Amino acid sequence: MPIESPRLWSQRQLLLVGGALVSVLFVLSLFIGQNPLPVLLAAGQSDADISATVQMIFTQIRLPRALITLVIGASLGLCGAAMQSLLRNPLATPGLVGSSSGAALFAVLVFYLGGGVMSWLLMPLAGTLGSLLAMAFVFALAGRDSSIVTLILAGVAVNSLALSLISLVLNLAPSPYAVQEIVLWTLGSVANKSLRDFLLLMPATLAGWWLLRGIGPSLNTLTLGEDTAATLGVNISRLRWRVFLAVSLAIGAAVSTAGSIAFVGLVVPHLLRPLVGYEPGRLLPLSAIGGAALLLAADIVVRLFPGHLDIKIGVITSMVGAPFFLYLIVRTRRTQL
């Protein structure tokens, strides 16, 4: 870490560059698919059938997928940054402290055992509830000023409990296909989503984002510990529940739409933190943009595989994230334990 750190880019510049990157990736993900670009091909043709087909692929398949990827990536990045800042712990991400798997468990319960239109609407809320319960459980288990070790141990316990319960629910589910679908929930997938899925994703996601709006300065004060933050006028328990609820809403919606996609919430804030001078408040929006960019990029990689190889997006994020996670553990061991 450099002793003096000249700030290369202002926050505005970072957000602009990040926004531009996300836009480019978003457009790319509209044009890259399992099939060679049919667009240019269609542009030269006057055949109405072909242009209708291309339009269908764009509006019904690629657009929803790109939108969902964008929103979920942003949620994962944002929630990772918010949780890390709140708990002042670089490993405290929704995936590691069990809130993603808690969300998955409740979404799975509603999806496989429920039925009808209501259950579609209930899934994001069930995910929110599951996420909130898992987080409260880990928090109760690890304690307030939790060390990295206790937090991870509590997270491991909740994650494996949730995983085994998901597996049990899938075994008990009436559908014969359910058993094979655990990988969709535990690794995550954005394939075969429709605009309806996107619309179902949005309400809880926006509610979560809305709750985190303007929270930056309060999170900044936590840099000096909860006591100092409290004497600066921050209502700590309200702040905590606000973040927990916001993360649960956004993660609950994301997981019930695409399963729990690992490591985005961990890697993105870490990569971006030096760029914003380690300041939690400035990290939040940038981390949302970074999460969106990473997930869009991962989904483009997924689609570069031949169509019959149905690679899940979580496979890519885990392949990037797991080595990074190990690196973090080693570095944290060296500096903090």
Added chain:
Amino acid sequence: MKGLFTLLACAFALSMSLAHASPAKPQRVVSMNLCTDQLLMLLADPERIASVSYLSTEPDSSFVADKVLAAGYPLNHNRVEEIIPLQPDLIITGQYLHLQEAQLLRTLGFRVETFPVFNNLADVKANIQRLADLLGEPQRGKDMIAAMDARLDTLLQAVPKAPRPALSYHARGYTQGSNTLLHELMQLAGWHNIAADLGIQGYGPIDLESLVLAGPHALIVSHFAPGTRSLGQEYLSHPVLKQLTDGRPPIALDARLLICGGPMNLIALEKLIEARNAD
């Protein structure tokens, strides 16, 4: 461990004595597979059936579920310890299923006959005749095949000449390409299976974009376990599918008509022809 060996040894001795007494016409036939279950039900005298598999009672999968339930045969779950006490003189099953159990039963001296996978009506007929021969009732096989051929002739008279492009689409995004029974039935019914054009052989996945690009005029679905829900089954409710076929509902075939080979395959053919004519 020792107890298990003792048990196996006893079973072995028992089965050896039975094997020697096995008559030309098997009297106690056990089927371990849904497909052999159904052919057995259609070809054998009821008193010669010792057991069929539990799947044969599931109405979604089995065409003879009612009959099996009415006859009250002992059901097996493909477990060796269930089958030994039945003292069968013929065990029939599929070629690629329950390999370990079949091998163990053979080792214990039982007669196990396996039936190959079918990829077309000729395979189906061959399996029918083979089972009829094994049962010592070759004429019943010939009669059943002749009835199927006659039915086929009648059905094919109503088939339109120009084939239209269609594609089957199942849970988890699977389709049937060339070298499948459905492929042959589609061709017979006046549908052109574009999954085969895409190079898909057998049962294989097709991504949604390729499906849309292929531009099928009709989609053929077979709802397995209707009324249940899974992410795999959600593939079939993607809104683009409806748009693709201009809002026409897909041609729905009961899964039990196609899971196994037999006369019920012709009911599927009849529905495909009806759909083609109604189009």
Added chain:
Amino acid sequence: MSLLSIQALNVTLAGRHILKDASLSLARGELLGLVGPNGAGKSTLLKTLAGLIAPDSGQLTLAEAQLDALPRDQRARQIAYLAQERTAHWPLTVQRIVALGRFPHLADWQQPSEADRAIIDRAIIAADIDHLRQRRFNTLSGGEGMRVLLARALAVDADVLLADEPISALDPAHALSVMQLLRDTCERGHAVIAVLHDLTLAARFCHQLVLLHQGEVIAHGAPQYVLNDTNLSRAYHVTPWQAGEDDAIILPWHLCKPDTHREG
């Protein structure tokens, strides 16, 4: 007229009666040293004043207002607190850490004004950390870090500054300059309460001392009155030691760097 006063304060933590009928008062411009052995309740008293611990009973008044009736943000503007914790969880720059002190004065979405920046600069200069502005907190020495955190507390520009052990673990020069800084802060019209273990420096810089022993205020007043033989032996079980002629002793010291604070 007293700015801050405590009447008959009782605090119980985890079933233990930590503070028993503690009372004290403080006027503007006063530096009050809170002394006493480990576990006497000094930090608890400070945290109670900072609003981190709710008292069981007692009157806390700040400028004739009930302290517990003050809204959270107003209280944060009027009382600054320097915690004993000396860590920053993220390696922010010195400038940004000091700027956190303006948090209570900014509404949501409000950017620091010129006036805010002037106060931050003043705190940075007062704490003599101007040359460290762009350094990351984790690269600072203990003394530098202490002064940065103190500057953060000064940047609140509150009437009352509560400092929990501001000079523990500092070398003599740093300890001296921090005490001087606290004294200067008082002279600008603020009131300061500091928990101190160094009785020599406490006696030298503080206007008044409060000696806590097992949760009770056993002496309150001018240093020479509080630090008498009886009180010291009762609270600390020590007696003042008179150096003999041949004993090597370290006398109370002065800063000798030419550019440091004037001696009060």
